[in-house]
Amino acid sequence: xxxxxxxxxxxxxxxxxxxxxxxxxxxxxxxxxxxxxxxxxxxxxxxxxxxxxxxxxxxxxxxxxxxxxxxxxxxxxxxxxxxxxxxxxxxxxxxxxxxxxxxxxxxxxxxxxxxxxxxxxxxxxxxxxxxxxxxxxxxxxxxxxxxxxxxxxxxxxxxxxxxxxxxxxxxxxxxxxx
Amino acid sequence: xxxxxxxxxxxxxxxxxxxxxxxxxxxxxxxxxxxxxxxxxxxxxxxxxxxxxxxxxxxxxxxxxxxxxxxxxxxxxxxxxxxxxxxxxxxxxxxxxxxxxxxxxxxxxxxxxxxxxxxxxxxx
Numbered sequence: 588x589x590x591x592x593x594x595x596x597x598x599x600x601x602x603x604x605x606x607x608x609x610x611x612x613x614x615x616x617x618x619x620x621x622x623x624x625x626x627x628x629x630x631x632x633x634x635x636x637x638x639x640x641x642x643x644x645x646x647x648x649x650x651x652x653x654x655x656x657x658x659x660x661x662x663x664x665x666x667x668x669x670x671x672x673x674x675x676x677x678x679x680x681x682x683x684x685x686x687x688x689x690x691x692x693x694x695x696x697x698x699x700x701x702x703x704x705x706x707x708x709x710x711x712x713x714x715x716x717x718x719x720x721x722x723x724x725x726x727x728x729x730x731x732x733x734x735x736x737x738x739x740x741x742x743x744x745x746x747x748x749x750x751x752x753x754x755x756x757x758x759x760x761x762x763x764x765x
Numbered sequence: 766x767x768x769x770x771x772x773x774x775x776x777x778x779x780x781x782x783x784x785x786x787x788x789x790x791x792x793x794x795x796x797x798x799x800x801x802x803x804x805x806x807x808x809x810x811x812x813x814x815x816x817x818x819x820x821x822x823x824x825x826x827x828x829x830x831x832x833x834x835x836x837x838x839x840x841x842x843x844x845x846x847x848x849x850x851x852x853x854x855x856x857x858x859x860x861x862x863x864x865x866x867x868x869x870x871x872x873x874x875x876x877x878x879x880x881x882x883x884x885x886x887x888x889x
Contacts, residue, residue: 674795681798684879691881692803699797706794 629730636739648726656719666709673702803882816864821857832877841867
């Protein structure tokens with residue numbers, strides 16, 4: 588666990604440095620409020636820029652991912668707790684046997700089976716937890732890339748349907764905006 | 766533009782790395798205890814003359830794998846077995862002091878590793 592905490596500190600410091608560099612400088616000054624909004628909630632920056640469809644997609648994906656992560660993490664913690672209980676009981680049998688206490692073989696095998704079952708349950712929940720972590724990672728990454736690279740909606744509108752007259756043909760053009 | 770792309774790439778990697786490892790995982794699944802499977806007794810029989818004193822006898826395939834034998838009795842209507850006694854020889858005498866009926870007897874083997882095997886039951 589200590590190794591993970593040190594690793595995360597380095598990553599957090601790198602993330603903070605990248606954010607400071609991103610937000611500093613005249614090139615990003617006009618987008619800074621949007622970027623901060625998107626950092627806090629995916630889609631908020633896009634909504635600030637007027638890209639409401641993208642805002643809805645990013646914010647929905649983020650909310651679903653966070654809820655899924657929260658629920659899956661709780662389930663995983665419970666499964667690990669049950670596994671740890673069974674493991675403690677199982678390892679306790681060896682201590683009892685070494686101390687001269689008689690232990691039933693049926694209890695040893697039964698606890699081993701329960702421990703295996705709770706392990707499998709924890710494995711399953713661990714996988715789902717990681718799925719939601721991945722979804723959250725993808726959402727945040729795509730959101731940040733989008734908000735850094737996109738420009739605010741200027742409000743200019745061209746006609747949604749127009750005629751494009753060429754020398755050899757006339758085209759009916761339908762414009763879509765996202 | 767190049768600066769923006771560079772910073773975007775840095776952020777992408779940082780976010781992915783921050784989220785990707787997740788929390789620590791459940792681990793250290795223990796090895797099986799490695800105890801030998803206790804044997805069960807054979808030819809368990811019980812005799813009584815007065816329904817007060819009961820004599821149990823039995824045998825096992827490998828007496829060297831036995832530390833003690835445990836003898837139990839289960840009274841009618843009560844689900845839990847009661848330990849009547851234990852000893853190193855394949856026989857037991859249980860004296861209830863009063864007449865009993867509907868009693869079931871059981872004998873199990875305790876190995877030198879202190880593991881108790883399955884109980885074999887017999888009814889008079």
